Amino acid sequence: MNKKIISLLTALLFSTLFFKQHLGLNVLLFALITILVLAILYPIKFKNLKVISYALFYLLSAANVFFYNSYLALIASTLSFFVLLGAVIEPKTSIYVQVLNGFYTSIASFFATTFQQLQEESTAVKKRNINYNYWAKMIGIPLIIATIFIVLYRSANPIFDGIIQQINFSFINMPWVLFTVLGYFLMLNITHPVKVETITATDLATPNILTKKTMIKQPVESLQQENQLAVVLLVVLNGLLIFFLIADFVYLVNITDLTAPDLSKTVHEGIYALITSIVLAITIILYFFRGNLNFYEKNKNVKLLTFTWILLNVVLVLVTSYKNYLYVFQYGFTYKRIGVFIYLCLSLIGLLTTFAKVSEVYNLWYLLRKNTQVAFLLVMVLTTVNWDYAITRYNIEYAMSIDFDYLIELSNNNAHLLHEYTEKHRQKGMISEKERINEKYQNYIQQLKKNSWQELVYDNIK
Amino acid sequence: MNIALRVIVTAGKAALFSSSLLVLFLLYVKRIYNEWSMVLILSLSITFVVALGMIILTILPFYLIERSGINGDAFFKKYFPFYAIVFFSSCLFVVISSQFNTITTAIFTIAYFTAMMSWIWMFKPKR
Numbered sequence: 001m002n003k004k005i006i007s008l009l010t011a012l013l014f015s016t017l018f019f020k021q022h023l024g025l026n027v028l029l030f031a032l033i034t035i036l037v038l039a040i041l042y043p044i045k046f047k048n049l050k051v052i053s054y055a056l057f058y059l060l061s062a063a064n065v066f067f068y069n070s071y072l073a074l075i076a077s078t079l080s081f082f083v084l085l086g087a088v089i090e091p092k093t094s095i096y097v098q099v100l101n102g103f104y105t106s107i108a109s110f111f112a113t114t115f116q117q118l119q120e121e122s123t124a125v126k127k128r129n130i131n132y133n134y135w136a137k138m139i140g141i142p143l144i145i146a147t148i149f150i151v152l153y154r155s156a157n158p159i160f161d162g163i164i165q166q167i168n169f170s171f172i173n174m175p176w177v178l179f180t181v182l183g184y185f186l187m188l189n190i191t192h193p194v195k196v197e198t199i200t201a202t203d204l205a206t207p208n209i210l211t212k213k214t215m216i217k218q219p220v221e222s223l224q225q226e227n228q229l230a231v232v233l234l235v236v237l238n239g240l241l242i243f244f245l246i247a248d249f250v251y252l253v254n255i256t257d258l259t260a261p262d263l264s265k266t267v268h269e270g271i272y273a274l275i276t277s278i279v280l281a282i283t284i285i286l287y288f289f290r291g292n293l294n295f296y297e298k299n300k301n302v303k304l305l306t307f308t309w310i311l312l313n314v315v316l317v318l319v320t321s322y323k324n325y326l327y328v329f330q331y332g333f334t335y336k337r338i339g340v341f342i343y344l345c346l347s348l349i350g351l352l353t354t355f356a357k358v359s360e361v362y363n364l365w366y367l368l369r370k371n372t373q374v375a376f377l378l379v380m381v382l383t384t385v386n387w388d389y390a391i392t393r394y395n396i397e398y399a400m401s402i403d404f405d406y407l408i409e410l411s412n413n414n415a416h417l418l419h420e421y422t423e424k425h426r427q428k429g430m431i432s433e434k435e436r437i438n439e440k441y442q443n444y445i446q447q448l449k450k451n452s453w454q455e456l457v458y459d460n461i462k
Numbered sequence: 463m464n465i466a467l468r469v470i471v472t473a474g475k476a477a478l479f480s481s482s483l484l485v486l487f488l489l490y491v492k493r494i495y496n497e498w499s500m501v502l503i504l505s506l507s508i509t510f511v512v513a514l515g516m517i518i519l520t521i522l523p524f525y526l527i528e529r530s531g532i533n534g535d536a537f538f539k540k541y542f543p544f545y546a547i548v549f550f551s552s553c554l555f556v557v558i559s560s561q562f563n564t565i566t567t568a569i570f571t572i573a574y575f576t577a578m579m580s581w582i583w584m585f586k587p588k589r
Contacts, residue, residue, distance in 0.1 A: 100547070108546035111578040115542075115586065119535050122587035151499060174490050196543040 007187040010037060014183030017454050019176055023065055025456040027077060031062035038088055041191060048091045054084040057380050064383045067458045068413055076383040089193040090200055094369045095376050097203045101195045109189035208366040210294055218292045227302055230288045234305035241312045248319055271340060274320050278347050281313050282354050286364060294361045303358060310355050317344050332399030333391040349374045388413035396421050404433040408440055415444040469517050472584045476513035480576040481505040487568045517580060534585040542581050549577050
């Protein structure tokens with residue numbers, strides 16, 4: 001089928017799904033349509049396992065918009081849409097190049113394709129069936145001149161002016177037309193994938209492994225000095241981190257009853273130390289293992305010290321996780337505390353990939369590729385959790401003190417749960433909280449009732 | 463066509479393109495049935511200066527650096543993707559910051575399309 005017809009049909013579906021609608025079921029349906037269109041237009045690409053898995057990720061994140069209606073799910077859905085599009089364009093590229101290609105295609109493919117067509121027409125013999133320039137002139141110029149004359153005649157003759165004023169175009173829903181044009185532009189872009197050629201070509205040509213052949217030759221003396229510097233620096237840094245960890249451990253053993261501000265300060269200071277330590281660790285490791293030191297015969301000590309430092313950083317991650325756990329155990333979950341766990345998880349992965357880089361002699365691109373892949377997977381996994389519900393459930397069941405103000409401020413995903421809680425605890429105090437929770441619940445119920453079929457969310461059918 | 467003339471012609475086309483869209487938008491939203499010709503003239507002069515400035519400041523420097531090495535087609539392929547990504551992101555940022563205000567959204571949508579079309583007008587091959 002002609003790509004323009006497909007784009008037009010999907011643009012009409014696009015405006016039906018999204019015009020003046022909130023997000024819900026429409027995101028999932030649009031994901032299904034997009035995948036279907038791409039699978040029809042590029043069936044060979046859809047035999048690739050990577051493309052299939054990205055299509056499933058896109059579907060999953062779009063389904064999560066329907067289930068949880070959260071910003072995270074929406075961001076993940078947009079991200080996985082770009083990744084899928086990028087994978088359809090060039091499946092072998094790194095995930096960040098796929099995101100870039102997907103984004104570029106979505107916003108500017110129309111212009112790049114138009115330019116390409118002009119280029120081809122100028123080099124090839126003119127074979128066009130339709131002369132667009134001719135028709136633009138034939139329609140555009142008379143239209144503009146006629147409009148000018150209409151304006152002149154309107155001011156010259158009141159009867160003519162009256163007749164013109166009676167012409168009524170109000171039956172045309174202009175915002176809808178513009179929205180459909182936007183949908184058409186988007187679908188036209190999707191159906192004509194383009195890539196950022198310089199970055200795609202560089203990425204495809206760059207391997208993950210460092211090879212001795214590609215290294216710039218370095219004098220043995222200079223290499224020896226670099227090795228010695230690395231040993232001294234890593235011994236000092238290892239010693240420093242061991243000292244820090246002992247002090248931190250002693251502090252943790254001696255604490256008995258910490259207040260929320262104390263715990264907050266402890267966790268956040270731990271995080272600052274961790275950020276600095278890990279960024280420094282990775283930067284220093286990357287600096288020393290950027291080239292010839294990887295192939296130096298006497299690099300065993302440096303490697304050992306590097307692995308020890310990575311291990312100590314892993315211990316630092318675990319200690320900080322424990323502190324954050326204490327904080328959560330005492331005062332419940334918040335987004336910030338969950339964010340700390342996510343950051344710790346990413347740090348751990350970053351350290352493991354750095355370990356792999358040094359032990360298997362990979363390059364910087366390997367680190368970038370693996371870490372962005374893991375970050376993408378993590379985002380996909382995180383969207384499968386209904387966070388507002390999970391935070392509320394944990395806090396009302398396990399936390400030693402409940403911050404209702406915080407829970408009420410969360411999205412409507414916890415409205416049912418909070419309402420159930422207040423129903424169960426009718427006798428207890430918290431009158432003002434009960435009123436606010438009830439207000440939130442009633443507003444949400446009203447909102448659910450108002451939802452059109454495009455805006456349906458899982459709570460509508462529960 | 464030398465580069466100076468090409469820049470002026472592109473700015474002229476950009477001004478005509480963006481002003482037409484702007485007047486159409488204002489005709490619909492503000493119903494400027496009686497003042498549209500004045501708005502068009504005013505808009506043409508403003509957008510011409512803005513387009514000229516934008517081309518001179520954001521496209522021309524790269525072109526002048528690169529023109530000895532590559533032709534218009536290769537230049538377009540090398541720089542256009544980054545220009546499009548940065549320009550779109552900036553416009554999107556402004557639109558989101560304005561909380562999707564109708565006028566701001568319309569102006570920056572027109573600016574985006576005009577900027578992209580300017581690249582085509584500027585580097586399209588001679589017939």
